[in-house]
Amino acid sequence: MKVFVAGMGVFTALGDNCAGNLSSLLGKRHGILASSRDIDTLMGDFPIAKIAYTNNELAAKAGISPSWPRTALLGVIAAQEAVASSGLDFTKYRSGFISGTTVGGMDSTENFFYSYSKNKSAGHISRIINHECGKISHLIAENIQATNFVTTLNTACSSAANAIAFAARMIKSGRLDIAVAGGTDAITAFTLNGFNTLLLLDDELNRPFDARRKGLNLGEGAGYLVLVSEEIARQNNCQILAELSGYANASDSFHQTALSDEGNGPYLAMECAIKMAGLSASVVGYINLHGTATPNNDLSEGNAILRLFPVKIPAISSTKSFTGHTLGASGGVEAVYSVLALINQTTLPNLRFEIPMPGTELFPETEARKIDLQNVLSNSFGFGGNCCSLLFSKV
Amino acid sequence: MDLYINGTSSISAFDSQHGLPLDNADRFTCTEPDYKSIIDPRQLRRMSRIMRMGLASAIKTLKVANVQVPQAVITATGLGCLEDTGNFLVKMCDPDNRMMNPTAFIQSIHNTMGGQIAMHLKSNCYNNTFTQDVLSFEHALLDTIMLLEEGTIESVLLGGIDELTVLKHELTSRLSKAQKESEGYYGQGEGSAFLSISGLMSSVKLEKLILSQHPNHSDISDYFSNHFALGEKTLILKGKNGGNRDEAYKLTEFILGTKPTIEYKKYCGDYPTSCAFATWLASEVLKQNVVFDAIPQPKHVLIYHAYPDRPHSLIHLSTC
Amino acid sequence: MSNFIVMEQLIFNLKEQIIERLNLSETKPEDIDSEAPLFGDGLGLDSIDALEIIVLLQQVYGIKITNAEEGKKAMKSVKTLAEYITEKQA
Numbered sequence: 001m002k003v004f005v006a007g008m009g010v011f012t013a014l015g016d017n018c019a020g021n022l023s024s025l026l027g028k029r030h031g032i033l034a035s036s037r038d039i040d041t042l043m044g045d046f047p048i049a050k051i052a053y054t055n056n057e058l059a060a061k062a063g064i065s066p067s068w069p070r071t072a073l074l075g076v077i078a079a080q081e082a083v084a085s086s087g088l089d090f091t092k093y094r095s096g097f098i099s100g101t102t103v104g105g106m107d108s109t110e111n112f113f114y115s116y117s118k119n120k121s122a123g124h125i126s127r128i129i130n131h132e133c134g135k136i137s138h139l140i141a142e143n144i145q146a147t148n149f150v151t152t153l154n155t156a157c158s159s160a161a162n163a164i165a166f167a168a169r170m171i172k173s174g175r176l177d178i179a180v181a182g183g184t185d186a187i188t189a190f191t192l193n194g195f196n197t198l199l200l201l202d203d204e205l206n207r208p209f210d211a212r213r214k215g216l217n218l219g220e221g222a223g224y225l226v227l228v229s230e231e232i233a234r235q236n237n238c239q240i241l242a243e244l245s246g247y248a249n250a251s252d253s254f255h256q257t258a259l260s261d262e263g264n265g266p267y268l269a270m271e272c273a274i275k276m277a278g279l280s281a282s283v284v285g286y287i288n289l290h291g292t293a294t295p296n297n298d299l300s301e302g303n304a305i306l307r308l309f310p311v312k313i314p315a316i317s318s319t320k321s322f323t324g325h326t327l328g329a330s331g332g333v334e335a336v337y338s339v340l341a342l343i344n345q346t347t348l349p350n351l352r353f354e355i356p357m358p359g360t361e362l363f364p365e366t367e368a369r370k371i372d373l374q375n376v377l378s379n380s381f382g383f384g385g386n387c388c389s390l391l392f393s394k395v
Numbered sequence: 396m397d398l399y400i401n402g403t404s405s406i407s408a409f410d411s412q413h414g415l416p417l418d419n420a421d422r423f424t425c426t427e428p429d430y431k432s433i434i435d436p437r438q439l440r441r442m443s444r445i446m447r448m449g450l451a452s453a454i455k456t457l458k459v460a461n462v463q464v465p466q467a468v469i470t471a472t473g474l475g476c477l478e479d480t481g482n483f484l485v486k487m488c489d490p491d492n493r494m495m496n497p498t499a500f501i502q503s504i505h506n507t508m509g510g511q512i513a514m515h516l517k518s519n520c521y522n523n524t525f526t527q528d529v530l531s532f533e534h535a536l537l538d539t540i541m542l543l544e545e546g547t548i549e550s551v552l553l554g555g556i557d558e559l560t561v562l563k564h565e566l567t568s569r570l571s572k573a574q575k576e577s578e579g580y581y582g583q584g585e586g587s588a589f590l591s592i593s594g595l596m597s598s599v600k601l602e603k604l605i606l607s608q609h610p611n612h613s614d615i616s617d618y619f620s621n622h623f624a625l626g627e628k629t630l631i632l633k634g635k636n637g638g639n640r641d642e643a644y645k646l647t648e649f650i651l652g653t654k655p656t657i658e659y660k661k662y663c664g665d666y667p668t669s670c671a672f673a674t675w676l677a678s679e680v681l682k683q684n685v686v687f688d689a690i691p692q693p694k695h696v697l698i699y700h701a702y703p704d705r706p707h708s709l710i711h712l713s714t715c
Numbered sequence: 716m717s718n719f720i721v722m723e724q725l726i727f728n729l730k731e732q733i734i735e736r737l738n739l740s741e742t743k744p745e746d747i748d749s750e751a752p753l754f755g756d757g758l759g760l761d762s763i764d765a766l767e768i769i770v771l772l773q774q775v776y777g778i779k780i781t782n783a784e785e786g787k788k789a790m791k792s793v794k795t796l797a798e799y800i801t802e803k804q805a
Contacts, residue, residue: 042490102504110488117488125569132474133505134528148608149706151527151534154475154505162523166538173541193487194500197770251468251513251522256501256763268519383501384510386522437759440738494774496736497766 002245003168004395006178006238007086007226009078010336012323013049013219016061017081022340025348026368030322032205032217036196040189046201049219049324050187055107064143067126069105070220072136075184076143078222078332082180083144086226088236093177096149097141098167099224100159100183102328104133107188136184146180154328156382157290158249159183161331161390164225165247171229178232182224182332191327192218198257206293208318209302209364211355216292219324223332225339242339245279245375246391248272253385258296263304265387266290270308270377273389277375284314284391285373286347288338289364290381291318292325301379302360314377317350317365331380331388338378338392345373396544399597400590400712402460404452405675407586409662422564423584423664441498442511443478445558448587449508450515453554457516460591466548467521468512471535471555473528473667474563475505481562508556521548529700531555532670533708536604539592554589555671559664571638580638584664588671590678599678602695602711612646612707615699619650622697622711630680630693631656632673634700636665643701651699655690673698674710681714725797732775733793736767749794757792765790772796778803 009017013031014024024031034050036043051058051074058073059066062080079097083090109131115123130136134152141150149170153162160183167181185191195201195218202215225244233240250272252265259265274281290301298318305313319337326333341348350364374394381387408423425448430439433451442450449470457465483499486492501507506524513522521542525535532555539551564583571580592601607615622629631651635641635658663672677696679685698710730744733753737760751757754765768790772778778800780786789799 042493110484113484113488117485125566125573128566129570132528133526134473134531137527149606151525151530153523154526155509155522155524156504156506166523169541169545173544175541189487190484193495194483194497194503197495197497197500198766199769249521249523251510251519253513253517253519256507256510256514258762264519382506383504384506384522385513386506386510386524440740441763495770497770498763501763 001172002230004233005225005241006228007082008336009081010223011078012221036192047217069108069130070186072139075222076140079144079224082224082226090145094148095146095178096176097146098163098181099137100153100163100328101133103188105130106190155386158380158382158386158388159328161380161388179227180224183329184222185328187220207352208291208293209298210353213293217324219326221326222329223336240395242392243395245393246273246277250387251385257383259300263300266301266304269387269389273391284375284377286315286376288334288378289318290379302362315347315365317348321351334378338376342376398601400599400678401597402456402591403675403678404455405588406448407663421582449556452587452589453512456589456591464516464518465550465552467551469523469535469553470509471525471531471668473531477560477563479503529667532668550593555668556587557666557668559585577639581660582664584666586663586672588675599681600713602713605709607707615709628693629695630690632659632698636660643703677712750792
C-alpha cells in the first residue's frame, strides 16, 4: 500500500505558512534574527530563530486559549494549515494525530519555576498541567478533530521524522485512514541553557557543512504533513503532493550526544529508507540535510553521504541555515521543505557556505536552482543516537 | 500472527515474594537492586535512578529471554527523566546560583533510556520512544505488535519507565489539592518493567491489545462478554487509582462486576506507565510466580485501563 | 600566603569540585594523584566529563576555554588544570 502526502502546514521564523516559508527560502532570507537574551536575560548573546509573535498573539491567530504552552500554539497553527490544505473532512474517517516534541510545555513550566525557586509555595501550579509532551499532542488533536489515535514520540531531534514514519505505518496496517504527522517545539530557556552548557551554540550565524562551522543556532516552529492511504486519496480525489515512499529508523549507538565519525546511524537510516522504496541511491536528487552546523553532526552526516553515494553526490543543503535548529520539530519542518522542493523542482539554498569540510569535498547548494527531481531524502538525527530518514517521491 | 512474552523483568515497589506492596505511605518507591552487578560502575556513576532502573531491567529481561540483541528497542515514559530535568530547571531558575551542568541536560530527554540500551547492546537497530501520558506504554506495545506483524524483524525489547522524585511528589500533591483529588487515592508510584516479545512460543501469549475510541467503549465490553462466555479462569487487573478518575470504570462495571479483580496500583502506585508493571505482573501470575488468593491459577489475565476523556485500553495475556 | 600554599589549596579545591561534579562518590581528594592523567588510564574520565570540567571552569573560575588544543593541554591532570587557572587569573 502506498501512503501519500495530501496536505501540509509549516510555521517557522520564516513565515506562518508554506507559501511564506518557500518564498523566504527561494529569496535567501533567513529568520535567525533574535537573541537568546530575549528568552533568558542572564544568558550570553546567541542568535536564535524565534517566531516574532507573542503567545497571546499566537492564541488569537489560532482562535484558542492563551493558556496553552507555546509548543502547542505553534503546533496547532501549522496543523490547522495542513488540515485546511488537504480539503479532507476528518470527522468522516479514522483520523489520527502523531507528533514529535522534545520540550512539551516547558515554557509554561519555566514560568512556574521562576516563582517557585524564590518561594516554594509561590507560583501558579496550573501552569505545569500541560508540561508533558503528550498533553501538547492531545490539545492540538482535539482542535483539528484528529482524535481517533493520538500519540507523541520523543527521540530528541528526530522526533517529528519518527512521528511521520510511525503515522505511515499506522495507515499501511489499516489502523488509520488519515494521519496528521510531524512535530512542534518552542524555544525555551531550558533548551537554550542546555545547549549552551554543551558548548554547541554558535555566537554567530550558523554555517552548516562549512569548514569554519562552530555550532548551531536554536530555532522554533512546527511542521505537519497530512498522510492518507491510496484509497482515501482516490475516494476524495485528493491533491497528491508526493508519495512517502520510504522511511527508516536506526541507532548510531556511539555516544549520548555525538554521532560516530563514520556516521553509521545516518548511513543506515538513509540506506534503508531508499531500499524500502525499492530504489537505488543514484535516483536521489536532493537531500535536505540534518546539517545542524555542529562540528560533529556535519562531519558524521557528510561521511555517511560520501559512503552511500560513491559515484555522484546528490544536491544537498541544510535549511537550518534559515530556520535554526527547531529540535523535535525539525523533521516535520524539513519534511514540508522536502515536499516543497519536489513540487517546485528546485533545490533549497544552504546559506553562508563557502569552504567545504576538510577531506570531504561536499558542496551544498548555495542558490535555489531548478532541477529535475524525482526523489528527495530528509535526514533527522538526535541525541541518544536516534536517526531517521524519510524519502519523498514525485507522483 | 501469534506473539509471546519470552522474558520479563521489573523494578517496582511490589514485593513479589509476599504479594504485598512494600510501602503503605502515600508514595510507592521502588526497591532497587544492587546495580553494580548488572551495570558497569563507570557507567553507573552518571546515571539517574530512572536510567539505572531502565537499563537494569532491560538487561535482565534479555537475559531471561535468552536474547543477545533484540531487533528493536521501544521505550515508553509518561514524564521522562524527571530527576535530571528538575535538577537543571531548579538551578536555571535560581539567578544567584546558575550552576547548570551539561550531564543533567543531556539526560533530561525522554529517549535517554532507549539510547543507553542501544549503546549498551552496541546495536544499530530500530529505537523509538513513546510519551503519551497514561497511554505511553500501550502505544509502545502497539508499535511492537506492528513491527512484528510487518515481518521485517523477529524480536522486540519493550519497556515502560517512570520515576517519582521528591519534586514531582511535591508538585503533583499540590496539583491534586488544587484539582480536589478525592480521598482514597492510592498514592504516586514509579517503576520500570521490560518485556521481550517475539513469535517464539512460550508459556505467556499476548492475545490482544485494544485501544478503544468508542464513546461507550462497546468494543471493550464486547470483548469482555465474548471472553467470559468461554467460561475460562480469568483474572482482571484494573488500573484504578482510588481517586476521582475511577469514575471512568463505571461504564464496564455491569460486565466485570463479580469477576476476580486486582486493583494493581495498590502494589506499584499511580504513574503513567504503570501498565508496563501490570503486564509484567500478569505474566508472573500466568507463570504462577505470583499467586493471588482471589484466583489461584488463572488461564487468562485481562489488564484494563479506563480514563476520563481518553481511549480505554485492554491487554489480554493467556497461558496454555 | 606563599604561592606554593595557594597552589596546593587550589589543587585540593579542584579535586573536591571534580569529585562532586562528576559523581566520583567513592573517590576522596587524596585518592587523586595531582599529576596523573584525568582522561583515559588515570581517573578514566570521558568526553562528557571533559565538558563538565569546562563548564566548571566557566561557572566557578570565570574562565572560558575556547581553543580545543589549549583545553586538552590544560585538562591533562589536576595540576595542569590548577596551573592553567592560575595563569588565566593572573
